[in-house]
Amino acid sequence: MSLEILGVLLHRNASEISRGGGPAFDVEMIGKMARAFDENDFDRVLILQNSYAPDPFAIANYAAAVTQNLAFMVAHRPGFIAPTMAARMFATLDNLSGGRAGVHVITGANDTELQCDGDFHTKEERYHRSAEYVEIMRKVWSSSTPVDHNGTYYRFNSALSELKPVNGAIPVYWGGSSPLALEKGAEVADVYAIGGLKPVDQMAGAVAQIRDAWARTGRPVRIQTSARVIIGDTEEAAWKAAADVIEALRETALEQQRKIAGSDEALSTGMRLDPRLATTKGGSGRDELEAIAGGKELLDKRLWTGITKASISFSTPMLPPALVGTAEQVADAMMDYYAMGITGFLIRGFDLYDDIALHGRELIPTLRRLAAEHDARVGQARTQLA
Numbered sequence: 001m002s003l004e005i006l007g008v009l010l011h012r013n014a015s016e017i018s019r020g021g022g023p024a025f026d027v028e029m030i031g032k033m034a035r036a037f038d039e040n041d042f043d044r045v046l047i048l049q050n051s052y053a054p055d056p057f058a059i060a061n062y063a064a065a066v067t068q069n070l071a072f073m074v075a076h077r078p079g080f081i082a083p084t085m086a087a088r089m090f091a092t093l094d095n096l097s098g099g100r101a102g103v104h105v106i107t108g109a110n111d112t113e114l115q116c117d118g119d120f121h122t123k124e125e126r127y128h129r130s131a132e133y134v135e136i137m138r139k140v141w142s143s144s145t146p147v148d149h150n151g152t153y154y155r156f157n158s159a160l161s162e163l164k165p166v167n168g169a170i171p172v173y174w175g176g177s178s179p180l181a182l183e184k185g186a187e188v189a190d191v192y193a194i195g196g197l198k199p200v201d202q203m204a205g206a207v208a209q210i211r212d213a214w215a216r217t218g219r220p221v222r223i224q225t226s227a228r229v230i231i232g233d234t235e236e237a238a239w240k241a242a243a244d245v246i247e248a249l250r251e252t253a254l255e256q257q258r259k260i261a262g263s264d265e266a267l268s269t270g271m272r273l274d275p276r277l278a279t280t281k282g283g284s285g286r287d288e289l290e291a292i293a294g295g296k297e298l299l300d301k302r303l304w305t306g307i308t309k310a311s312i313s314f315s316t317p318m319l320p321p322a323l324v325g326t327a328e329q330v331a332d333a334m335m336d337y338y339a340m341g342i343t344g345f346l347i348r349g350f351d352l353y354d355d356i357a358l359h360g361r362e363l364i365p366t367l368r369r370l371a372a373e374h375d376a377r378v379g380q381a382r383t384q385l386a
């Protein structure tokens, strides 16, 4: 299995507990963060998209120019530009970066938020459209002769891209946990991204469902999850840091509520403050998250639901549970997910810039060592069976 470590590259140094201040779009910081991810052994970064945030393509192209090895997972919402054009944009990023482009297909959870950019389709329609969109991009990437298409959402004649992906194709990542997300994802995506950590037994159930969906289409799949982590030099220090995160979240929530009351659409992390326009609203993972938050504070080895409970009680965007402990303890807990076949981890703390070096120094080397040891054990067992 091949471990992929991902981070999140935002257009400013911010997280859910940031209190504002500093430039809303920080070019210098984008460069610093991109270089830090590159130097600290991250494989790839996600660049977010919503109806309010800056253009992720421009950010990816800029970040590609200041890094060597870092790859990109550019969030991209079908429905706003022609897929033939998107295929050429991704092929351009891929060639500019020497084969480091990746597309994360965002079908979108919140109808009202998508309407801000003029998309009035239902979620069901959007998932069908996303699959058609990816099929078209793949045709444009691979075909050396003009392509005609007459589908449900798109129609064009003689589409052609002069530029082809460096490695023949660009990896397609896919998110969304509704049944249709799985069904359509299995038709076109290479990597399925599970939104956040859940208890090990529930995650095993999700992995089985994903494998079933992809088995039905006969396509291979890589599975990824996002892991919020809070790390300390000692376990005690990590729990102290977790308590500080809750306190900071409480203060940020109060500040945001004051801003909303004053109708001040201030910038936070590129999300709109109006809760009706939250990108996650309407997402099918919310009920499951609420049920997890309703249970025990500590699950499995060190999965802490305190942060989820707090986000619900402070009415901030809902946060998935986090792993809390020393780097060794957190990496060990992450291996329980790796062992079930999740090979991609989008790691994120609550201090965007400083955490890149902390994770690069302490967590990532341990993860890579434990994953290599796991792979060797599995390889040995297979040899003995053969």
Ligand SMILES: Cc1cc2nc3c(=O)[nH]c(=O)nc-3n(C[C@H](O)[C@H](O)[C@H](O)COP(=O)(O)O)c2cc1C
Residues within 6 Å of the ligand: 046, 047, 048, 049, 050, 075, 104, 105, 106, 107, 108, 109, 174, 175, 176, 177, 178, 181, 193, 194, 195, 196, 226, 279, 282, 283, 284, 285, 346
């Ligand atoms: C790793 C990851 C990154 C995501 N990034 C974005 C994003 O940038 N913008 C956005 O609107 N939704 C984002 N999403 C949300 C989904 O792609 C999806 O549209 C949403 O969860 C609806 O899914 P549902 O089918 O579960 O309701 C992301 C999801 C995952 C797992």
